[in-house]
Amino acid sequence: MQELFCFRNDFQLHSARSIFMITYPDLQSRLLDKPGIWLVTGVAGFIGSHLLEALLQMDQHVIGLDNLSTGRRDNLDSVHALVTEQQWSRFQFRHGDISSLDDCRHAMMFSIDSGETLLADYVLHQAALCSVARSIEEPTLTNDYNINGFLNILVAARDAGVKRLVYASSSAVYGDTPGLPKEENGKLRPLSPYAITKYVDELYADVFAKLFHVKSVGLRYFNIFGVRQDPQGAYAAVIPKWIDSMISANPVTIFGDGETSRDFCHVSNVVQANLLAACAPDSAYEGTYNVGTGRSTTLNQLYGYIRNSIINEFPYIPAEPHYTDFRTGDIRHSLANIAKAREQLGYMPDDGLSSQLSETVHWYLSCREHL
Numbered sequence: 001m002q003e004l005f006c007f008r009n010d011f012q013l014h015s016a017r018s019i020f021m022i023t024y025p026d027l028q029s030r031l032l033d034k035p036g037i038w039l040v041t042g043v044a045g046f047i048g049s050h051l052l053e054a055l056l057q058m059d060q061h062v063i064g065l066d067n068l069s070t071g072r073r074d075n076l077d078s079v080h081a082l083v084t085e086q087q088w089s090r091f092q093f094r095h096g097d098i099s100s101l102d103d104c105r106h107a108m109m110f111s112i113d114s115g116e117t118l119l120a121d122y123v124l125h126q127a128a129l130c131s132v133a134r135s136i137e138e139p140t141l142t143n144d145y146n147i148n149g150f151l152n153i154l155v156a157a158r159d160a161g162v163k164r165l166v167y168a169s170s171s172a173v174y175g176d177t178p179g180l181p182k183e184e185n186g187k188l189r190p191l192s193p194y195a196i197t198k199y200v201d202e203l204y205a206d207v208f209a210k211l212f213h214v215k216s217v218g219l220r221y222f223n224i225f226g227v228r229q230d231p232q233g234a235y236a237a238v239i240p241k242w243i244d245s246m247i248s249a250n251p252v253t254i255f256g257d258g259e260t261s262r263d264f265c266h267v268s269n270v271v272q273a274n275l276l277a278a279c280a281p282d283s284a285y286e287g288t289y290n291v292g293t294g295r296s297t298t299l300n301q302l303y304g305y306i307r308n309s310i311i312n313e314f315p316y317i318p319a320e321p322h323y324t325d326f327r328t329g330d331i332r333h334s335l336a337n338i339a340k341a342r343e344q345l346g347y348m349p350d351d352g353l354s355s356q357l358s359e360t361v362h363w364y365l366s367c368r369e370h371l
């Protein structure tokens, strides 16, 4: 496929960042004009399915790799319902595992009608075992998926000559380092097997850039939420879990006094960050970026927002939350400094938490009505 963007101008390098930076709306229209081939790993998961939806809506060709361990075919069906049949025909799903180098190599290839294959231009790597708690229970499986699997993706991406690999890292790499908001060049202190895997991925990406010129960008996601996030199970994230509890008339438990705070970031911002990172000119990006909103919200505030959204939609008033002991290992405050992503990638997150939560609550309620 032909080169999508041609901004490189060697003598301007760093000072050129703002000149060459593309805004997200501009990027969306450029992608519509010139389709590329994208591999999304973890495509049937929460974030992967949103990337798929956005890319298909921009008429891109997408290969999706997933072993369906935590991802669901329902998520793919939901995306199918949101795009045209022509857009859907540009999607090729590969049921496979990133622990297999063969599966990763195969996933780099998009089949065309003539029987030939075209190699992926861009890789958006999301597949991972994603829970801190599960990584403590299953450290070796976490290591297999998140480190060995990532290494396979790096090798396959190198051999396929992809233009850019964007991969999901995590705010977990900061651990309990002092100081807020977290900056990319600050200290890292991973506190769980999960956090270690994301940290090692960043090291591998850096080494592959130096040794083999694999161009990669790591995105340290903070607390991401939105529709299609799994509310079930022991490892569910707080927002889908609380929404599910409240609409099922079950009590919500808050660990600690509720003044623990997080940077809750809507999944649309993650999509934006991935596409900007994939298409940023070579001179504009470097290493890793925080992906959050830069806005802090306590659990008590979050509870209030979700409760109000439910009261607005549903003839039911959720009970007051139940407070219990702090959980061992929970970080008290987490907040992203997003200046680097803003300045170098043109990342402009929407931080309208209350309305984004209302939209999310609305979706979970409509899913219940269809059960």
Ligand SMILES: NC(=O)c1ccc[n+]([C@@H]2O[C@H](COP(=O)([O-])OP(=O)(O)OC[C@H]3O[C@@H](n4cnc5c(N)ncnc54)[C@H](O)[C@@H]3O)[C@@H](O)[C@H]2O)c1
Pocket (backbone or CB within 6 Å): 041, 042, 043, 044, 045, 046, 047, 048, 065, 066, 067, 068, 069, 070, 071, 072, 096, 097, 098, 099, 125, 126, 127, 128, 129, 130, 145, 149, 168, 169, 170, 171, 220, 221, 222, 223, 224, 225, 237
């Ligand atoms: N959701 C968040 O708040 C958050 C925060 C920080 C980082 N992240 C990272 O973002 C990425 C996506 O997370 P998510 O919330 O969408 O999780 P998810 O569990 O919904 O999606 C992960 C997907 O990867 C697939 N997968 C897992 N192991 C695989 C393997 N070995 N081979 C192939 N497919 C595999 C799963 O089936 C699933 O579809 C992960 O890398 C995660 O660590 C997420």
